[in-house]
Amino acid sequence: MSARRIVVTSGKGGVGKTTTTANLGATLAIRGKRVILIDADIGLRNLDLVLGLEKRIVFDLVEVAEGRCQLRQALIRDKRFESLSVLPAAQTREKDAISLEQFRAIVDLAAEQADYVLIDCPAGIEAGFRNAVGGADEAIVVTTPEVSAIRDADRVVGKIAHDRKPIRLIVNRLRPEMVRSGDMLSVEDVCEVLSVELLGVVPDDEEVIDTTNRGEPIALREGGRLRAIYDKIARRLEGEMVPFTNFDNTSLFGRLIGALKVG
Amino acid sequence: MIDFLRRLFGQPGSSATAKDRLRLVLMTDHLELAPEMIEAMKRDLVDVISRHVEVDRERIEVNFERQDSALAMLANIPILSVNRPNGNGAHAAPEPPKETPEPMAAAAAEPPTEAKKPPVRKRRRKSSKKAAAAKGAAPAATPAPAGAS
Amino acid sequence: MSQIQSVPQEIEAAAAPAKALGRAIVLTSGKGGVGKTTTTANLGTALAQRGAKVVLVDADVGLRNLDIVLGLESRVKHHLLDVLEEQCSLDDALVAGKHTETLFLLAAAQSREKDDVETHKMKELVASLRERFDYVLIDCPAGIELGFRNAVAGADEAIVVCTPEVSAVRDVDRVVGLLGNRFRPQLVINRLRPALVRKGKMLSVDDVNGILRLPLLGVIADEPEIIVTTNRGEPLALQRNTPTGAAYHAIAARIAGDDVPAPMPASSKPSLFERVGEFLGGKRA
Numbered sequence: 001m002s003a004r005r006i007v008v009t010s011g012k013g014g015v016g017k018t019t020t021t022a023n024l025g026a027t028l029a030i031r032g033k034r035v036i037l038i039d040a041d042i043g044l045r046n047l048d049l050v051l052g053l054e055k056r057i058v059f060d061l062v063e064v065a066e067g068r069c070q071l072r073q074a075l076i077r078d079k080r081f082e083s084l085s086v087l088p089a090a091q092t093r094e095k096d097a098i099s100l101e102q103f104r105a106i107v108d109l110a111a112e113q114a115d116y117v118l119i120d121c122p123a124g125i126e127a128g129f130r131n132a133v134g135g136a137d138e139a140i141v142v143t144t145p146e147v148s149a150i151r152d153a154d155r156v157v158g159k160i161a162h163d164r165k166p167i168r169l170i171v172n173r174l175r176p177e178m179v180r181s182g183d184m185l186s187v188e189d190v191c192e193v194l195s196v197e198l199l200g201v202v203p204d205d206e207e208v209i210d211t212t213n214r215g216e217p218i219a220l221r222e223g224g225r226l227r228a229i230y231d232k233i234a235r236r237l238e239g240e241m242v243p244f245t246n247f248d249n250t251s252l253f254g255r256l257i258g259a260l261k262v263g
Numbered sequence: 264m265i266d267f268l269r270r271l272f273g274q275p276g277s278s279a280t281a282k283d284r285l286r287l288v289l290m291t292d293h294l295e296l297a298p299e300m301i302e303a304m305k306r307d308l309v310d311v312i313s314r315h316v317e318v319d320r321e322r323i324e325v326n327f328e329r330q331d332s333a334l335a336m337l338a339n340i341p342i343l344s345v346n347r348p349n350g351n352g353a354h355a356a357p358e359p360p361k362e363t364p365e366p367m368a369a370a371a372a373e374p375p376t377e378a379k380k381p382p383v384r385k386r387r388r389k390s391s392k393k394a395a396a397a398k399g400a401a402p403a404a405t406p407a408p409a410g411a412s
Numbered sequence: 413m414s415q416i417q418s419v420p421q422e423i424e425a426a427a428a429p430a431k432a433l434g435r436a437i438v439l440t441s442g443k444g445g446v447g448k449t450t451t452t453a454n455l456g457t458a459l460a461q462r463g464a465k466v467v468l469v470d471a472d473v474g475l476r477n478l479d480i481v482l483g484l485e486s487r488v489k490h491h492l493l494d495v496l497e498e499q500c501s502l503d504d505a506l507v508a509g510k511h512t513e514t515l516f517l518l519a520a521a522q523s524r525e526k527d528d529v530e531t532h533k534m535k536e537l538v539a540s541l542r543e544r545f546d547y548v549l550i551d552c553p554a555g556i557e558l559g560f561r562n563a564v565a566g567a568d569e570a571i572v573v574c575t576p577e578v579s580a581v582r583d584v585d586r587v588v589g590l591l592g593n594r595f596r597p598q599l600v601i602n603r604l605r606p607a608l609v610r611k612g613k614m615l616s617v618d619d620v621n622g623i624l625r626l627p628l629l630g631v632i633a634d635e636p637e638i639i640v641t642t643n644r645g646e647p648l649a650l651q652r653n654t655p656t657g658a659a660y661h662a663i664a665a666r667i668a669g670d671d672v673p674a675p676m677p678a679s680s681k682p683s684l685f686e687r688v689g690e691f692l693g694g695k696r697a
Contacts, residue, residue: 011475013444013554043556044442046579123444123554125474147285148477154289182276183640189282210613281643288485296523329486
């Protein structure tokens with residue numbers, strides 16, 4: 001059976017597409033799925049870096065597309081997992097170096113050998129985005145609870161909905177204390193505005209920067225709270241009904257606690 | 264201290280402002296992205312109003328304006344004629360007192376007994392929250408918008 | 413005959429004072445989400461508060477956000493493409509800043525694509541803006557494709573914005589390469605978290621600039637207030653007495669040529685509070 005092909009996109013840059021792709025991929029692999037991650041951000045590749053695989057790149061997406069190597073030669077097997085492989089983007093080319101048909105063909109090939117193909121989409125809504133979305137059957141839209149990110153996510157949802165592909169939402173970098181103090185939009189606010197089914201909520205965590213520095217997906221850290229959260233997201237992706245953690249506490253009691261909390 | 268009290272009693276912080284602004288900006292974005300929808304709205308609006316008055320389809324203008332925390336659609340629809348109350352044929356609308364008088368042009372198409380009067384402009388305000396419903400066309404005696412709510 | 417006619421023109425030309433052309437500065441980064449738009453809005457505000465005439469150009473066609481960051485989203489009637497395609501005049505499109513008199517915005521089009529912008533037209537537009545304004549700040553989109561090239565086309569100076577994270581540094585490095593010899597880009601480091609740097613969990617300013625080796629314009633610390641001000645559409649530079657507001661003003665001063673030290677967030681020693689917190693095992697959110 002062919003893999004599920006999911007693009008991870010956002011419109012706005014810097015909201016966590018690559019981090020999400022890496023961690024969700026890692027989590028699915030830990031759960032025993034065969035996962036292939038494709039970095040579609042030609043020219044500004046970062047998926048390899050976030051996973052700490054940058055030194056192992058031999059071939060890239062564009063070289064596969066141009067027939068200069070086989071897919072299996074370009075795929076980097078991440079040894080930390082049973083079955084996680086990464087197809088890196090090209091760094092010195094541009095997003096128009098590959099056509100939609102070529103990209104789709106590569107995704108097809110990958111889909112034959114995996115349960116999940118996750119496509120890390122570039123920022124924007126131009127050719128790179130179109131290719132990445134074109135190669136997928138489903139979309140995960142990532143946003144932060146900030147006006148510009150949500151606005152851009154809305155634009156992207158509009159574009160993808162046109163293709164009638166199922167879309168689900170991950171709200172990234174939530175800061176519950178700011179939501180409580182009324183300085184940040186809540187998850188409810190975001191969902192109301194975007195009207196997209198919620199897949200997951202990931203709180204802001206300063207550890208993420210550290211893990212990116214080291215090239216270790218945070219989902220690998222045993223006992224970490226983000227690991228548990230990505231696990232929930234993976235389970236929801238698989239069709240399980242998993243309740244959401246209540247971060248937003250708007251009761252008076254909650255506000256009292258929030259108001260008295262220091263540090 | 265004020266901050267503490269604010270948080271304690273749940274006074275809205277900037278997130279309420281953000282949500283409001285976001286809602287409005289998305290409405291505007293969506294409208295900008297869907298000129299076909301605006302054309303369809305214009306057509307539907309004109310069709311409905313035409314059941315009551317004859318309008319100049321060529322000179323209809325539709326604009327969107329932000330009013331406080333709502334988006335309003337402003338339609339400017341020139342009315343050419345209004346039926347007699349008992350439904351017998353066309354009857355030109357009375358001249359509005361404050362409008363700039365246009366020269367009485369000799370109208371070739373009009374019956375010779377009636378001088379052609381300048382078309383009456385009727386402004387309709389439609390809030391984004393109300394369904395489109397054409398109100399009875401009271402002749403616009405003043406420049407103030409009729410049927411506003 | 414023509415000889416005699418041309419002489420008065422020469423005298424006229426010599427007598428007329430040369431009007432200084434404004435400076436056209438593009439703010440770019442490669443990676444999205446590092447703070448280009450926020451920096452453009454705040455720097456523009458700070459420069460305008462110094463009395464300069466400033467126009468901010470949002471070159472992110474299709475994904476505009478400079479308007480919302482400035483709180484001007486409901487006032488945009490025409491946009492960049494309307495001007496480039498001569499559907500309206502420049503004056504029709506320029507939106508005056510809400511809080512600063514000499515600040516203006518030329519918004520991007522939301523419903524168009526970056527491909528719709530012709531590079532030579534963009535250059536002409538920036539050239540004409542330079543005749544009217546002291547500063548033309550161009551907010552560049554993420555990426556390195558046509559959108560980036562168009563944003564860069566009319567500029568003669570560049571500021572690269574970078575966060576202290578590996579992907580951002582890598583992307584800035586690529587962009588600096590693409591900017592080529594025409595530019596001597598200056599660096600703004602954004603979203604520094606001094607506490608994390610001290611713990612060794614975040615790259616320091618020296619780490620970042622050790623790799624990039626660019627003249628440092630300034631460093632802005634990560635502050636939750638930035639989110640609040642974006643929520644409200646009131647750039648933090650309006651609040652000069654906040655650390656971040658002051659930092660933007662210092663950067664503006666440096667851009668204007670004042671001899672001001674590059675702003676660095678106060679971070680040399682951990683506060684007593686932090687030390688106690690760490691001792692007790694607490695973690696800052």
